[in-house]
Amino acid sequence: MARKVLVLGEVRDGSLRNVSFEAVAAGKTASEGGEVVGVLIGDSVSALANEMIHYGADRVVTVEDEKLKQYTPDGYSQALMAVIDSERPEGLIFGHTALGKDLAPKIAAKLESGLISDVTSLEEAGGNLVFTRPIYSGKAFEKKIVTDGLLFATIRPNNIAPLEKDESRTGDVASVAAEIKDLRTIIKEVVRKASEGVDLSEAKVIIAGGRGVKSEEGFEPLKELASLLNGAVGASRGACDADYCDYSLQIGQTGKVVTPDLYIACGISGAIQHLAGMSNSKVIVAINKDPEANIFKVADYGIVGDLFEVVPLLTEEFKKL
Ligand code: FAD
Numbered sequence: 001m002a003r004k005v006l007v008l009g010e011v012r013d014g015s016l017r018n019v020s021f022e023a024v025a026a027g028k029t030a031s032e033g034g035e036v037v038g039v040l041i042g043d044s045v046s047a048l049a050n051e052m053i054h055y056g057a058d059r060v061v062t063v064e065d066e067k068l069k070q071y072t073p074d075g076y077s078q079a080l081m082a083v084i085d086s087e088r089p090e091g092l093i094f095g096h097t098a099l100g101k102d103l104a105p106k107i108a109a110k111l112e113s114g115l116i117s118d119v120t121s122l123e124e125a126g127g128n129l130v131f132t133r134p135i136y137s138g139k140a141f142e143k144k145i146v147t148d149g150l151l152f153a154t155i156r157p158n159n160i161a162p163l164e165k166d167e168s169r170t171g172d173v174a175s176v177a178a179e180i181k182d183l184r185t186i187i188k189e190v191v192r193k194a195s196e197g198v199d200l201s202e203a204k205v206i207i208a209g210g211r212g213v214k215s216e217e218g219f220e221p222l223k224e225l226a227s228l229l230n231g232a233v234g235a236s237r238g239a240c241d242a243d244y245c246d247y248s249l250q251i252g253q254t255g256k257v258v259t260p261d262l263y264i265a266c267g268i269s270g271a272i273q274h275l276a277g278m279s280n281s282k283v284i285v286a287i288n289k290d291p292e293a294n295i296f297k298v299a300d301y302g303i304v305g306d307l308f309e310v311v312p313l314l315t316e317e318f319k320k321l
Helices: 018-031 046-054 073-087 098-111 217-228 237-241 272-278 307-320
Strands: 004-008 035-042 059-064 091-095 116-119 121-125 128-135 140-144 151-155 173-175 205-209 232-235 262-266 283-288 301-304
Touching (some): 004 018, 004 073, 018 091, 018 151, 035 046, 035 073, 046 173, 059 073, 073 098, 091 098, 098 116, 116 128, 205 217, 217 307, 262 307, 283 307
Parallel strands (some): 004 035, 035 059, 205 262, 262 283, 283 301
Antiparallel strands (some): 121 128
16 A cells, blocks of 8 residues: 655754665555655754755655754654644654654644554565564564554664665655644753764774673774774673673663674674664674683674684774785
8 A cells, every 4th residue: 555654854963864765665665656755853954954865765855943852752743743743644663762762652642543663674575564673682573563553663774774875866845834832851951971982873883892801901903993994893891891881882771772783792702682782683693702601692703712812803804905
């Protein structure tokens, strides 16, 4: 059934996050030959509309207001509800990001709709659109279909490939007026933590350290390798709890969920809660001195050895390429 699907683009620091383009690709599948309408919300976002069209949106609607400069649940839901009222979509796709996880249930409740969250793939099978999502911390997957009402899903970043960018694609860009009022939270200032290099949740290469790294300084060889491969440094909760690094680096069930092309786990045992955040990475390399470590069960390549010897050797070899 061809349907109109609204896809929320996510803007950070004046640029669209990759998950926006992945959501457009999911929206294309969900539209089943219907229309994909990108939605951009912010204080000044219309300049980004064409990029959504280049990645496959048929057209884009924007809601611009200085009160929307920063995400707030009230502001964004008022903006989005104005778009939904004017567009009357049959489908909605958001990224399963901090923003999407906060906003989607609120919108679903307002629309009295169901919501399929954290979708890792979406395909047509047997005349149905089938949504796949992990359950039990990634130990199993469930498949869902929508039998009635709005088709509303959030998609896990780095799982659904964006469509090829085509700069010759064109489409309408229109603005929708929304009254943004009675905000219960106002963000006065955003103080960013100094971050080194690539954003962990969007990195294609992640070098992650666990308790085996043994100290804050122990992360230095991992940082060197990450910077050489234009990647990011991540960590297990064991390393964060031991104060070797900041909790913003934690990967896993209670940390970030990542799916890079290459994940190198250094001195990480592979507890189920850690695997929940990284086991969908495309290629997993594990370095651990314990040959029985659980991490080897999910690794494509395992190196049994001392990470303080292996990581510098890898760095030297990559430098030669
Ligand atoms: P360890 O289990 O201590 O493993 C260290 C590993 O390093 C060992 O395998 C050892 O052989 C190896 N090693 C030591 N020295 C070297 C060396 N020189 N060279 C090579 N290898 C070496 N954990 C997460 O990671 N993310 C989460 O989000 C998360 N959420 C949790 C939520 C709940 C509710 C609970 C209960 C736990 C959660 N945990 C999480 C914790 C999880 O259960 C583990 O305790 C944690 O992942 C262990 O971290 P680790 O692998 O770094 O440490």
